[in-house]
Amino acid sequence: MVNKLSSPFKGYTVFLVPGILMFLIFIVLPFLANVGISFTRWSGVGAPAWVALANYERALGDATFWASFKNNLYLIVAMTILPTLIGLFLAAFLFDYIAVKFGNRVASFFRAGFYFPQIIPVVIAAIVWRWILQPDWGALNWLLDAVGLSALTHNWLGDASTAMFAVMGVMVWFQIGYPLVIFMAGLQRIDPELYEAASLDGATWFGRFYHITIPLLRPEIYVVVLTTMIHALKTFGPIYAMTRGGPGNATMVASYFSYKNFFEISNVGYGATMATVLTGLIIVITIIYINIQRRMEQQGSMI
Template structure:
């Protein structure tokens, strides 16, 4: 069996298309190199130096910054805390967003209203959300404690943001409320792409709601679920503004997260080298978790 040689005109056309594609990609590649790759490389270099943010000299200290953060209890406490945010955002956040999307997709009247209401938290600023929930969760005069008192549950009143035992779950609940709108819209868009004929055929076969969801809805939402899960997980692990406004890492360090710890190390303690080392360790953990999550979802949805 002989193969026909590629015509020169076809080869030139393929080369021209390739060059045209790279020409369109060049601005984006340049921006990524300037604002992502370059700062990342500079952060790695700074993690081996000692700099206070003011002095013109930044002496090379080798692994001293990494040795410092290895014994920094605040940083590792923040890493443990952010795993809680990641788990809550990944499980509860995605579960609530999916449940709301399924409920809104099932109704015919009022869909626009509920779609707006459920997405509304996502358009608010972090400061607005922080001030709102600071008043809701305030001890004594807070809206939540007042509501518990009115329904006869006054014994459950708490200092929601000041009690070490409940501060982390309280902030995690605020995060879920603040971020569920994005996943809700993506799930809702994915549900509207599922062919209606499949549901009609399943109903004729006697399949119930759970059977239809498990056999039709869930498999068709696989690509959307992977995207929403990854984005929600990354948002939860990189949480900053919500924690800073509500608790600033307190009480003690019970709600401290890595992004806030890095911020304090650089802009409060003026130790940019150790802050850069923290960012390298945390960034590496984010990349590793992202790869593991993508590998897991890819193996699950494409056996």
């Protein structure tokens, strides 16, 4: 009906014009330009010199390049894997134990508290933690001193052996609220009768968690894992605010390495290469992920 009526009413296309223009100017052309720059050696001034694939060859043999991506993997652990697992467990625990036993208000109160770090800019969160982790007068070392654990005081962000773990800890702390809130919302869909039946059959809490909660939250788990993985690969602000990739390259990540090449050491061609590789990686991961998700959904619907 709508189609018959709307076919004489053409003229919708004109509404796409502003959007398409903006996309061309601010996304498509810059993206293509960046890929182009990645085939050149360029300081940002004067004419770029064509070097074909030299930047990519250089990247393959560059320890910093690999260190950056290795640290992005650490960030996936800290921003995707751990928060998803902790979030699942916490959400189920709040939903079917705390809420049942102490009421929804208590559960909502804890949920809001755990979500709190998510409401501030991640850069500010990183600044807060940098302040706490300061070696000389920072709150964490001061606390350790105060309780007689002076031996454990440490230059957390300044020592190459602990810097990445400190950053990871901060990111876990920052991220937990996101999966928690999404999973708790998803749990509202779950039919309480399923839980009752399982309990009457003698299923333990963990049994129900594994056999009911996790399978039912699948769509939410997919969304959370994909979005947080992309965030982990794009992480820039926290690294800038806490360590600037240091000490040495201990916390260097892909985006910061690219920024450094662009704006700190005027190695624009190489920075563009790094950015292009990162983009390619994110797109490939997204496509593979969506395909896996689709396949598993089809299998799921067949059962």
